Amino acid sequence: MSSEQLPSGDFFDVAAQLPPHEQQKLQEVRDFLAAEVEPHATGWWDAAEFPAHLLPKLAELNLSTPVQQGYSSLFAGLVIAEMTRVDTSLATFFMVHHDLFVESLHLFGSTDQKERLLADAMALRITGAFALTEPNHGSDVAGGMETTARRDGDAWVLNGSKRWIGNGTFCDYMLMWAQDADTKEIRAFVLDTRLPGVQRSKIEHKIALRTVQNADISLQNVRVAEADRFSGINKFADTNVLLRGSRLMVAWQAVGQQLAAFDVARAYTLDRLQFGRPLASFQLVQQQLVQMLGNAVASMGMMAQLARIQDTPAPDGGPGQLRMEQVALAKAFTTARMRETVAMGRSLLGGNGIVTDYKMAKIFSDAEAIYTYEGSAEINTLIVGRAITGISAIV
């Protein structure tokens, strides 16, 4: 039996819960990924090059912020999982641009900002980034931001530096975070990267998400118009809706990462002979494949339940709302399972597990970035710990 005829990694048929039109659209996404991404993804990763030429075709899928377009939350999550399953870097580009930059325009943009930017951003004619982390402040950036914005007439003057900003080398706009130099409140701006005083340099020598272009950003007396400020954001907590959504998508990435590891490990162990038999015929190999599958299925089941909460209207008729600690548990749990899963996958490929030619090395390495970004696994664990004990162990 060929591996294509064997049961899929979606062992509990989560995708089958989607209505027919969403199943059809998900298949369209899979076909696009198989034709346009899968054959090239390892090459882009090895060269640390972003496939900018792909953006018009990616835009044709018309999948910017799917829930805003009427798709279900389960569909939105499965799209990110499928993208990650084929190329974690492409999924990360997609999430930074759509789930952080475009979503921030939907949630916080003024009528004028939306008219100027939203249609082009949704169609990937312009690209965006999310600039929060700083060289000296990662996990504690909410309380420790050093980038400042000082009001000067009808503009603001920004100074400071940011680190790790995905899409940062080439994007047209950044959602830029700064502390008001006078009031100490948090401000957010749609910053045009062509403004004088903006400098960006690519972070080199990464061992994960090499296709994603992460940048160090320096701001020196950058004048940003008041019209480019998000007037609805005055404190870090205002961003919770945004961060809750993007953190959730990172947990969906952990699902996709595990499905990828399972796909590659199963195919390899069926193909590779040792002692005259396929690796997959040995009990210890089957045990590891089953554990990988169990981890992926448990993670997917958890995410499907969160999507159900999101898609169930609240008692007041509004959209279903997740609590941050629910999302934090999902991120902490799925990424911990993912680390175990990709380590088994790496080991099942033996020496071939450490060269990108066999795909697993890329899957294994990219998992490390998922583990750390959008709040590290430890910070998300402590968010849940605070919720269930009433005691904060973060500071």
Ligand SMILES: Cc1cc2nc3c(=O)[nH]c(=O)nc-3n(C[C@H](O)[C@H](O)[C@H](O)COP(=O)(O)OP(=O)(O)OC[C@H]3O[C@@H](n4cnc5c(N)ncnc54)[C@H](O)[C@@H]3O)c2cc1C
């Ligand atoms: C590939 C990649 C892409 C990224 N993209 C973006 C982006 O687009 N935009 C953006 O703004 N940021 C981005 N980030 C930054 C990311 O969000 C941070 O790396 C993350 O928040 C952790 O911050 P840090 O790296 O400074 O680690 P630190 O905060 O220095 O933490 C180091 C270690 O200490 C642990 N730690 C810290 N505080 C505590 C505590 N109180 N208790 C227990 N353990 C603790 C952490 O869990 C971690 O293990 C990206 C990062 C990576 C790696």
